[in-house]
Amino acid sequence: MDAIASIEESAEASAGRSKKGPLVYRQNRWTRLTHWAWAFALFFLLLSGLQIFNARPQLYIGKESGFGYNNTILKIGAENTNAGPRGFTEILGYRFDTTGVLGWSGPLGNETARAFPSWATVPSYYDLGTARVIHFFFAWTLSATLLVWLLAGLLNGHIRRDLAPRPADIRNLPRDIADHIRLRFHHTGRYNTLQKLAYGGVLFVLLPLMILTGLAMSPSMNAVLPFLNEVFGGRQTARTIHFTVMVLLVLFFLVHMLMILAAGPINELRSIITGWYRTDPPNDGTGTIGRSE
Ligand code: HEM
Numbered sequence: 001m002d003a004i005a006s007i008e009e010s011a012e013a014s015a016g017r018s019k020k021g022p023l024v025y026r027q028n029r030w031t032r033l034t035h036w037a038w039a040f041a042l043f044f045l046l047l048s049g050l051q052i053f054n055a056r057p058q059l060y061i062g063k064e065s066g067f068g069y070n071n072t073i074l075k076i077g078a079e080n081t082n083a084g085p086r087g088f089t090e091i092l093g094y095r096f097d098t099t100g101v102l103g104w105s106g107p108l109g110n111e112t113a114r115a116f117p118s119w120a121t122v123p124s125y126y127d128l129g130t131a132r133v134i135h136f137f138f139a140w141t142l143s144a145t146l147l148v149w150l151l152a153g154l155l156n157g158h159i160r161r162d163l164a165p166r167p168a169d170i171r172n173l174p175r176d177i178a179d180h181i182r183l184r185f186h187h188t189g190r191y192n193t194l195q196k197l198a199y200g201g202v203l204f205v206l207l208p209l210m211i212l213t214g215l216a217m218s219p220s221m222n223a224v225l226p227f228l229n230e231v232f233g234g235r236q237t238a239r240t241i242h243f244t245v246m247v248l249l250v251l252f253f254l255v256h257m258l259m260i261l262a263a264g265p266i267n268e269l270r271s272i273i274t275g276w277y278r279t280d281p282p283n284d285g286t287g288t289i290g291r292s293e
Contacts (some may be wrong), residue, residue, distance in 0.1 A: 019281045024189040026277035030152035034145050035272055037281055041142040043247065044134055047122035049246060050115075050133035057115030059243055063234030069271055073240065078104040080114035085113070123252070143211050149203070162199050169193040184265040187280045206245050213242040 007149070027035075029041070058065070059074040075090040087103020089096050099105075105117035118124040122134060153159040176193040186192065191199065215221045216228045216238035232238035260268045264278075271277035 001184075002247075006170045021187070021279035023276045025106060025275050026189055026271045026281055028152075028156055028158060029282070030149065030156065031158055032272055034149040034152070037145040038142055041138040041145060044122060044138045045142065046246065046250070047120065047181045048135040048138070051121035051123065051126075052128065053243065054115045054121065054126065054137060055128045061235040061240060065236050071236075074243075076102050076115040087113075106130060111223065139211070140212055142207070143187045146203070146207055146211070163196055165193065165196050165200070169196060179229040180259075183262050187267065187278065189277070196254065197267070198255075202249070206249055206252070210242065210249070212243045213238040213245065217242065235256070270275060 008195065057076040060069070060071045062071045063074055064067070072090075073092055076088070077090075078085055078087050080239065084264065085099075086097055087099040087101070087102050087105065089098045089102045101117060102115060104113055105113055106112050106114075114126065121131070124132050129135050150159075153163070172192070173193050179192075180194055212231055214230065216232045217235050221228055229235060232241060267278045
């Protein structure tokens, strides 16, 4: 931590900013440990999931799939045209040329027909069996991590203290949105309203939905939880929801990275690695209430 702090200090000194608030202990060890466990698991889940999707690169609404049903909402494929083979992506009947990335991709002169390109899948070559083994291993890793996070967060007060929105958070929402638009961040010991909503949305809505729709697709779950498949409107709709949640998580990740870069990457990274977070000086009017464990 000292090394990172001194890099940060010299960076700030050379930028002419020397005013600093106290370091506070913002992330407890369970939050940090589970954060990196699910980030790691989600990385492999995404890449192996895209490989599994490649085996049948279409999504449907409803219980049926295949020829004779008009319920495809997304299709990625390749077709022969006068200009040679082209990749396309069709969403709700609208077709886009996605040659080079989706549908038709690969090294120049060696392109092949595949929905997601080899750099976005694990394994990079087509191998459904290996992708499924990797996917299920990390699916259980993610589920166990989420359970540990939930138990630890309930016992150490992280969920109640840091994530549960309070009436003041709701009142602050318009100001918080305006601050984010202007990239003005207040560095305090607590999450702001948008962080609570985004992190809460990921941890209590998206990740559980991902796990439940994953289970709903599994034939072996029909015997254990027969209603699960019905709740999500059948296996094909569960698969479409599963894919949509993946897209939302990828969007969350991109915004998460942008916010970390904008808020000060060294300070943010230090907090999620060591727990310690540099707050704003107390006289800037934002309040720098930290906490200690
Ligand atoms: C799949 C990828 C990721 C997901 C789903 C994710 C999600 C989250 C969530 C839900 C939290 C709040 C945790 C809690 O309070 O219990 C969080 C915090 C945080 N994450 Fe991530 N994260 C991901 C990847 C990353 C990566 C790669 C980095 C670093 C480069 C990162 C840096 C941070 C930091 C610094 C915080 C604390 C933010 C703060 O205290 O203001 N995350 N993340």
